[in-house]
Amino acid sequence: MPCLNPDGTLSPTARRILGALPETASPEAVSAEVLALETGLPLFRVRASVREALNGGLVVEQAGLLRRTALADDLLAKSEVAAER
Amino acid sequence: MTDTLAPEPKAEPTMPRLGQPAPEFEAITTDGVIRLADYRDRWLILFSHPADFTPVCTTEFIAFAEIYPELQRRGVELLGLSIDSVYSHIAWLRNIDEKMGVHVPFPIIADLDKKVATLYGMIQPAESKTEASRCVFFIDPKGILRAMIYYPLTTGRNMAEILRVVDALQLNDAAKVATPANWVPGAEVLLPAPATAEMAELRMAEHLPGTRDWYLTRKAAPVPEAEKV
Numbered sequence: 001m002p003c004l005n006p007d008g009t010l011s012p013t014a015r016r017i018l019g020a021l022p023e024t025a026s027p028e029a030v031s032a033e034v035l036a037l038e039t040g041l042p043l044f045r046v047r048a049s050v051r052e053a054l055n056g057g058l059v060v061e062q063a064g065l066l067r068r069t070a071l072a073d074d075l076l077a078k079s080e081v082a083a084e085r
Numbered sequence: 086m087t088d089t090l091a092p093e094p095k096a097e098p099t100m101p102r103l104g105q106p107a108p109e110f111e112a113i114t115t116d117g118v119i120r121l122a123d124y125r126d127r128w129l130i131l132f133s134h135p136a137d138f139t140p141v142c143t144t145e146f147i148a149f150a151e152i153y154p155e156l157q158r159r160g161v162e163l164l165g166l167s168i169d170s171v172y173s174h175i176a177w178l179r180n181i182d183e184k185m186g187v188h189v190p191f192p193i194i195a196d197l198d199k200k201v202a203t204l205y206g207m208i209q210p211a212e213s214k215t216e217a218s219r220c221v222f223f224i225d226p227k228g229i230l231r232a233m234i235y236y237p238l239t240t241g242r243n244m245a246e247i248l249r250v251v252d253a254l255q256l257n258d259a260a261k262v263a264t265p266a267n268w269v270p271g272a273e274v275l276l277p278a279p280a281t282a283e284m285a286e287l288r289m290a291e292h293l294p295g296t297r298d299w300y301l302t303r304k305a306a307p308v309p310e311a312e313k314v
Contacts, residue, residue, distance in 0.1 A: 042162060043124075043127060044119065044124045047123040048116065051120075
């Protein structure tokens with residue numbers, strides 16, 4: 001599920017996944033399996049999206065646990081602003 | 086004696102084999118780029134169809150969408166494939182939704198370079214050199230190819246049989262039993278045949294009510310864990 005729309009904004013799935021991930025500053029991190037449970041998305045979709053998010057610098061992974069990056073925080077904040085307009 | 090060498094064998098498309106790891110792939114789908122490994126820890130049915138916007142395939146996609154909730158209950162995902170573009174897939178799925186009122190909830194691989202179709206032997210050249218046949222691959226949570234069924238272009242698949250194969254494979258794993266001809270969930274199952282003369286002797290000595298001979302013993306279907314009180 002592509003994370004980024006052609007205009008550089010986050011796709012709905014990406015917003016769902018990144019929104020469920022701990023923020024950059026948080027000491028917490030979650031696995032793809034937990035993320036699938038929290039978002040209600042199938043595990044294969046989460047894995048495919050996380051891979052893309054990792055490549056795009058939106059997520060960092062350490063020992064299989066995931067956390068979003070400052071770039072993801074920024075894009076999420078921009079999506080929320082756009083949604084409010 | 087002659088110096089003439091035997092002709093090099095022609096490179097044939099690969100055919101996957103039962104009991105071996107299903108060939109790994111990364112493919113463009115209607116849900117973006119997906120790898121086979123993304124399905125690890127879940128069952129996967131990978132299936133191919135000849136072409137979008139064709140009659141038999143349309144009825145099959147409606148039927149696959151209808152059994153999708155049943156497959157989900159069994160922990161099974163669906164992944165379609167044809168040698169069409171992702172735009173064709175999107176247009177076809179939107180058309181099925183709009184004209185037939187059926188939402189197709191699973192992704193489809195756009196295998197324009199025939200990479201996945203070739204890996205899985207989906208192209209049967211005597212039938213068509215440009216379309217995939219109607220193939221069904223049952224891949225277990227460890228990525229092992231457990232069953233495959235091939236149908237010709239003319240013959241739509243039977244969803245009851247696809248569910249039956251899933252049920253049989255999952256029961257084989259859970260209860261270490263085999264399933265006889267025409268087995269359906271709840272019906273009697275078979276004990277695996279003894280593999281040695283000593284085990285055959287033991288099987289006969291057990292005097293099990295379902296034993297017809299040392300190699301053929303039927304027994305009642307095991308009760309699924311969820312139904313045990």
